[in-house]
Amino acid sequence: MGIQERKERERERRRQQIIVAAKRVFSEKGFTKATMEDIAKEAELSPGTIYLYFKNKDELYASLSLRILQYLNIRLEHVAQQKGLSNDERIKALKEAMFDVYNFDPLVVINMFHLQSSETLKNLSPELLAEIKQLSQSSLKVISEIFAAGIQDGVFIEKHPVALADVLWALFSGVVLWEESKKIINGEKDYLKETLEVAFDIFGRGISKSVA
Amino acid sequence: MGIQERKERERERRRQQIIVAAKRVFSEKGFTKATMEDIAKEAELSPGTIYLYFKNKDELYASLSLRILQYLNIRLEHVAQQKGLSNDERIKALKEAMFDVYNFDPLVVINMFHLQSSETLKNLSPELLAEIKQLSQSSLKVISEIFAAGIQDGVFIEKHPVALADVLWALFSGVVLWEESKKIINGEKDYLKETLEVAFDIFGRGISKSVA
Amino acid sequence: MGIQERKERERERRRQQIIVAAKRVFSEKGFTKATMEDIAKEAELSPGTIYLYFKNKDELYASLSLRILQYLNIRLEHVAQQKGLSNDERIKALKEAMFDVYNFDPLVVINMFHLQSSETLKNLSPELLAEIKQLSQSSLKVISEIFAAGIQDGVFIEKHPVALADVLWALFSGVVLWEESKKIINGEKDYLKETLEVAFDIFGRGISKSVA
Amino acid sequence: MGIQERKERERERRRQQIIVAAKRVFSEKGFTKATMEDIAKEAELSPGTIYLYFKNKDELYASLSLRILQYLNIRLEHVAQQKGLSNDERIKALKEAMFDVYNFDPLVVINMFHLQSSETLKNLSPELLAEIKQLSQSSLKVISEIFAAGIQDGVFIEKHPVALADVLWALFSGVVLWEESKKIINGEKDYLKETLEVAFDIFGRGISKSVA
DNA sequence: CATGAATGAGGCTTCATTCAT
DNA sequence: AATGAATGAAGCCTCATTCAT
Secondary structure: OHHHHHHHHHHHHHHHHHHHHHHHHHHHHHHHHOOHHHHHHHHOOOHHHHHHHOOOHHHHHHHHHHHHHHHHHHHHHHHHHOOOOOHHHHHHHHHHHHHHHHHHOHHHHHHHHHHHOOHHHHHOOHHHHHHHHHHHHHHHHHHHHHHHHHHHOOOEOOOOHHHHHHHHHHHHHHHHHHHHHHHHHHOOOOOHHHHHHHHHHHHHHHHEOOOO | OHHHHHHHHHHHHHHHHHHHHHHHHHHHHHHHHOOHHHHHHHHOOOHHHHHHHOOOHHHHHHHHHHHHHHHHHHHHHHHHHOOOOOHHHHHHHHHHHHHHHHHHOHHHHHHHHHHHOOHHHHHOOHHHHHHHHHHHHHHHHHHHHHHHHHHHOOOEOOOOHHHHHHHHHHHHHHHHHHHHHHHHHHOOOOOHHHHHHHHHHHHHHHHEOOOO | OHHHHHHHHHHHHHHHHHHHHHHHHHHHHHHHHOOHHHHHHHOOOOHHHHHHHOOOHHHHHHHHHHHHHHHHHHHHHHHHHOOOOOHHHHHHHHHHHHHHHHHHOHHHHHHHHHHHOOOHHHHOOHHHHHHHHHHHHHHHHHHHHHHHHHHHOOOEOOOOHHHHHHHHHHHHHHHHHHHHHHHHHHOOOOOHHHHHHHHHHHHHHHHEOOOO | OHHHHHHHHHHHHHHHHHHHHHHHHHHHHHHHHOOHHHHHHHHOOOHHHHHHHOOOHHHHHHHHHHHHHHHHHHHHHHHHHOOOOOHHHHHHHHHHHHHHHHHHOHHHHHHHHHHHOOHHHHHOOHHHHHHHHHHHHHHHHHHHHHHHHHHHOOOEOOOOHHHHHHHHHHHHHHHHHHHHHHHHHHOOOOOHHHHHHHHHHHHHHHHEOOOO
């Protein structure tokens, strides 16, 4: 077992090494301009080795998102399962989870939303697409259930909870992407956190039935 | 004169022909996968001809967005200049303008937000980037001025008006992109209009100081 | 007749117009980088018109050389036919003729030698190549006959007169091309005339049987 | 070490393989008409492989010349450093060095002079141009120093030694190029060696102060 | 497992040339 | 005769991927 385990661990470490490199390179150059050789160099490996761990460039790119989506999922489920929270508290926890996920690895979150809103999505293998689908649906399900509870309790406006979840997701990704774009277009400093705060605040007020 | 004019008109028609083809092909395949030959075939022209009207693939892609950004600009300015509107009415007009622009040419609006939130932006010529910058800044300025007025009148919450404009823009683009993605990920029908309605509604409520 | 003649004259004038433009453009950009459109613009004509006067780009390029080769031919024949010149005087007249031809239109002479020492030569139509062949052979024949006379008179060294003619031609073209290259390589001022003087001087001394 | 060395050797062998192929193809078709695919086929490699060894077509072309220029340089320096040679002997050694370089690889020498006297020079990368500049300047410097010594000793005519070096260089390249052209124009056999002999002979006599 | 040299398909773009007006 | 828009063939080069070592 010991040997088996160590091999397993080493394999995982190697994957990490590649993922870290890929993250950097994709973030800097974008998907198309980044070459497998760039990533190999950044990982201090040969191009061939990368293919021992990832089927192809698309999968490597998508796998970055998978990890963060998984993390987001766990955090959201945690929020859903916490007992004894008021609706407002749960909404707040929701925001915090999303915020934390972003802070956990901003580059990867940006990558994920880039992937989500890009042509690359169309070229993924069905299996990978299915995995992404499952994860994102799961996240959205958790979110919408939270909203559903709030609506039931009469504190949130009576919109379809799935729509509310979609809006929250769109708002989150929209802010992340738009702040990224502004950096490129305007060469402007990054106001992501501030804007995200404002956005979540408005959203929270917007779905509440009454605002003091 | 007549001859000059006719040539001018024919040139413009040809440009349109190319733009229409490009719109279709880019929408279907995404920027990278779409080839100039695809577009030429769709336009029933030779590849060389496209280069008589557009400097290169990037410019062709971006030009789709430029046109819609210009249109958006005009619509927004119109909203800003309308006399005698209450803050709520102006916000409503704002939403309608954005909605109309989307409906005017959904494919192009989606393309525009794809461009905005993608690596392609990084590879644009400085001139083109400058043009996009100017147009998007202009749009955001109009939006933020509307918010500023509402804040001054005490009907909107006291956030920085530029931040509010960013949030609205991010929300709009986020919803458009996310609904597009859902179509790919889930193969799901397009709930864009409904989601956009909900999103705008929440946003409107969220920035109002008091909600009945 | 008058009409016919005028047409003829106008046609010739148009040809000239194109040739002048081609000369400038080819000199500035070289054969490959120069485009037919460049030349058309310089001539203030449309690309199509050029093809009414020249079969294709190669022929246009070569036709520049044809004219100067014809002129050189005339000058050389004149030298050969002048009565009562000593061998030295005839050699001097030879140099002067070559020098004059260069000064008559340096750009075209450079072009001619570029053509002569270039790949383009391989792509010319057989007819054009034949014409060039005829002209250059004629020039070299005149030169070699002058040398033959001098050898017969015992004042020039006893080398094959054709070889001497080839050497003189090679020297002339070599100096012109090398001074051109130096301008590009070193960004250096043009010492063509001085170098040509030295070259002709050395050549003259070199073929003389005795040098004072 | 052994493995490193073998790789090194194989890399060099591959470079040679490409250079040999390029030499043939460029000689036959000229720079413009030769395609990278032609060269790849001739080398029995894929087009992509060539780019692992040469940055682009220009560099490949120029690299042919660089090698021969380096060789010429070495030979010329050797002539300059030989002790105890009379001026005449040194001139003779100079001729022999140039002759040898030509014989070492005629195709490449012809290529080199084609490059030198062509538009291609204008399109070279600055680094490559600098390298060529450095090498040719070095060669010419050695030549002119030999002439300077002879002038000082009173056995050569009192012209500027740099001008003499230019003339010799021009003569060499002029003869090589002109004999090549004659093959194309006249389909004539190659008299290069004979003509070069005559040319050097005349040059030698021409720069000597007194000829017996 | 790791390597990295080699592959070769394919994209963007240019430009000589044509031809309907 | 002149135009100039349109053509489309063809070239350079990149880079994801493979495979012999």
